[in-house]
Amino acid sequence: MRAPRFNFIFRASLLVAVLAFTLPSQLSAQQSKPWEQIPIPPLPPFHPHQPTRIELKNGIVIFLQEDHELPFVNGTVFIPGGSRDEDASKLGLVDLYGQAWRTSGTAKMTGDAMDDLLESKAAHIETDGDIDSTSLSWDSLKGDADQVYALAMDLLFHPNFTEEKLNLAKQQEAAGIVRRNDDIGEIASREARKLIYGAQSPYARQPELATIANIKLSDLKAWHDRTIGGKLIVAVSGDFNPVAMEARLRATFETLPMARPNPAHPGSFTDPKPAVYFINKPDVNQSNIEIVGLGTERNNPDVPALAVMNDILGGGFGSRLFQTVRTKLGLAYAVGGGYGYSYDHPGTFRVVVMTKSVSTVDATKAAEGEIAGLITRPFTEQELKRAKEDILNSFLFLYDTREKVLAERVRLEFYGYPADYLEIYKAGIEKVSVADLERVSKKYIHPDKLAVLVVGNQPQIKPGLDELNMGPVHPIDITIPMPNSAPSMETKQ
Numbered sequence: 001m002r003a004p005r006f007n008f009i010f011r012a013s014l015l016v017a018v019l020a021f022t023l024p025s026q027l028s029a030q031q032s033k034p035w036e037q038i039p040i041p042p043l044p045p046f047h048p049h050q051p052t053r054i055e056l057k058n059g060i061v062i063f064l065q066e067d068h069e070l071p072f073v074n075g076t077v078f079i080p081g082g083s084r085d086e087d088a089s090k091l092g093l094v095d096l097y098g099q100a101w102r103t104s105g106t107a108k109m110t111g112d113a114m115d116d117l118l119e120s121k122a123a124h125i126e127t128d129g130d131i132d133s134t135s136l137s138w139d140s141l142k143g144d145a146d147q148v149y150a151l152a153m154d155l156l157f158h159p160n161f162t163e164e165k166l167n168l169a170k171q172q173e174a175a176g177i178v179r180r181n182d183d184i185g186e187i188a189s190r191e192a193r194k195l196i197y198g199a200q201s202p203y204a205r206q207p208e209l210a211t212i213a214n215i216k217l218s219d220l221k222a223w224h225d226r227t228i229g230g231k232l233i234v235a236v237s238g239d240f241n242p243v244a245m246e247a248r249l250r251a252t253f254e255t256l257p258m259a260r261p262n263p264a265h266p267g268s269f270t271d272p273k274p275a276v277y278f279i280n281k282p283d284v285n286q287s288n289i290e291i292v293g294l295g296t297e298r299n300n301p302d303v304p305a306l307a308v309m310n311d312i313l314g315g316g317f318g319s320r321l322f323q324t325v326r327t328k329l330g331l332a333y334a335v336g337g338g339y340g341y342s343y344d345h346p347g348t349f350r351v352v353v354m355t356k357s358v359s360t361v362d363a364t365k366a367a368e369g370e371i372a373g374l375i376t377r378p379f380t381e382q383e384l385k386r387a388k389e390d391i392l393n394s395f396l397f398l399y400d401t402r403e404k405v406l407a408e409r410v411r412l413e414f415y416g417y418p419a420d421y422l423e424i425y426k427a428g429i430e431k432v433s434v435a436d437l438e439r440v441s442k443k444y445i446h447p448d449k450l451a452v453l454v455v456g457n458q459p460q461i462k463p464g465l466d467e468l469n470m471g472p473v474h475p476i477d478i479t480i481p482m483p484n485s486a487p488s489m490e491t492k493q
Contacts, residue, residue: 046395046426048405051235053419054246059259061413062249065237065406071142073238074403075149077156078414080262081227082132084202090214092173092207097220098129099169101136104162106154111165114151123148125155131203132344133414134227142239153252157228161220173212180206181478184281188288188352188455191279191476195272195451196292196348202266203345210483231259235410237403269294269346272451276470279455279478286333287360287456288352291367293449295340295347299417303341304428305436306444310338311387312437313374314351318386320370321351331355331363339444343415349450357460361467364452371450374441379434391429395422 051065083094102125105111118124123140125148136156140148181187193204234249271294296306314321314336326332333354340347351371355363399405399422412421453476454465465473 046423048399048422049402050419051237051402051406051409052242053409053413054249056250056254058254058256060232060234060253060256062246062253063233063235063406063410063413064240064242064245065235065402066240066242067237067402068239071239072139073142073145073149073236073240074137074139075152075234075236076135076137076410078233078235078410079134079136079227080132080230080232080414081223082130082134084131084266085263086202088200088205089211090219091205091211093215093219093223094129094134095173095207096166096169096212096215097223098127098134099172100161100165100220101134101159101224102127102155103165103168104160106158107160108154108158109151110160114155117151118148121148125152127155139238145240149248159224161217161224163217166215166217166220170212170215173207174209177207177209177212178480181281181480184284184286184288184455185354187279187281187478188290188453191277191455191478192290192292192350192453193348195277195453196294197267197269208481210481213483229257229260231262233410233413235406237406265344267345271449274449274451274470276465276468276473277451277453277476278458278465278473279453279476280458281455282457282459284357284457285460286354286356287363287454287461288354289360289364289367290453291337291351291353291364291371292451292453293349293446295342295349296444297346298341298343298415300341301428302440302443304425305432305440306339306341307391307429308384308387308432309374309437309440311390312379312383313370314338315387315390318390320373321367324370325353325363325366329362329366331359331366335363335367343411343417357457358462360454360456360461361463361465364454364468368447368450368452371445372447374445375447379437379441381434384432384434384437388429388432392426395426 049065051063054062054064056062083091086093103111105114109117114125121140121144123138123144125136125138127136128134136152138148138152180190190204190206194201197204199205232253234253236245236249272292296303300306311319313319315338316322316336319336321335321337325335331353335351335353337349337351339349351367353363353367399408408422409419412419418424452468452470454461
């Protein structure tokens with residue numbers, strides 16, 4: 001019984017030996033990179049299903065996006081005005097407003113009663129505050145859409161802010177403030193914004209215990225009255241009859257007064273002071289490094305080329321930062337970044353490196369070298385091809401549902417961008433050349449204007465940060481200021 005098995009093994013071994021001697025080049029070619037032989041079809045044309053846009057005579061804009069795949073209806077009202085418009089003495093107002101608006105409910109139904117009703121229907125109504133807007137959103141099964149919509153509109157136009165819910169929101173906000181120095185990544189991100197925009201900039205300032213204690217119930221009511229008359233954007237998606245939905249929304253919003261203009265964009269912007277800034281966090285054994293500067297706005301015609309440059313610099317496993325700092329040198333747990341652009345104000349240039357304490361200086365120098373290399377090291381056609389494919393392929397996931405397309409269209413409307421901006425952006429990416437990359441890198445990348453922020457354990461950082469040769473190291477104090485007397489979270493009218 002053993003002879004056949006021996007013969008099989010012998011013959012198999014002989015075959016392998018023969019192949020190894022007679023076909024080495026063929027085997028090597030086949031086994032080297034077989035994934036490169038997989039055919040990749042061209043991307044289909046990019047024509048996302050656009051929502052219907054309706055502009056009412058008072059300036060309010062409605063978007064309807066039908067989607068009958070599932071029996072759900074979702075809606076959101078976007079209201080201009082956010083935390084960047086707060087009074088400096090009452091920072092945190094929009095956060096508290098966003099919480100207490102929903103939890104307080106209306107005169108007809110308290111927030112707690114609304115919770116119970118919505119839970120029984122697997123529906124939701126939520127309110128929120130952001131840096132430039134506030135919002136009210138709702139979702140429900142198709143059969144409950146009329147009732148949930150009526151509740152949402154009652155909350156939108158007739159909120160009943162209560163001291164109980166404001167006090168609860170204050171307590172939650174205070175708990176977040178006293179814990180804000182727990183996470184090293186959050187510290188680095190927060191303090192980097194301050195270096196880029198300035199500590200008192202509307203895009204970097206933060207609530208304190210004293211500022212939230214200053215906020216009264218009347219402030220919430222005044223904020224609501226101030227913003228609800230703005231140029232609202234109403235977006236509804238899901239399984240509905242478009243004619244009936246348009247009629248319902250017109251009945252709700254078309255009778256409102258003429259919308260007021262959106263608030264002006266606050267703030268002025270200058271580059272940060274080039275230097276090394278340090279925050280000591282003795283309870284960690286790593287460093288979070290942020291190399292930062294000022295970015296640009298998304299309507300800049302150079303944005304497509306900047307996007308491709310960003311992908312080459314720090315856009316994933318194949319990027320220069322990843323391949324050098326992490327893979328080749330082994331100096332980082334994570335690394336990435338690029339030249340940022342925001343919709344209506346300059347974004348941020350940020351390269352983020354997370355590394356061991358002892359490799360802080362080496363990792364920083366390596367990242368700085370790759371940033372400077374955008375100017376001194378030629379771009380290649382291979383880098384260009386990979387970066388373009390990364391960005392263009394991402395469209396398949398960013399806009400693969402009608403709801404995502406609607407969200408992007410609303411964003412463009414909110415910031416005053418053309419409806420076909422995505423198509424223009426995609427066409428711009430496709431046209432980027434190596435010459436474009438060289439041009440924008442020289443125009444926008446200025447290593448001598450960048451600041452370096454390090455958050456880490458000072459005794460473990462050896463050699464010290466003075467080895468970066470950027471002058472004296474500037475310590476940053478992140479102590480949470482306490483009011484002269486413990487603030488009461490109770491509010492009075």
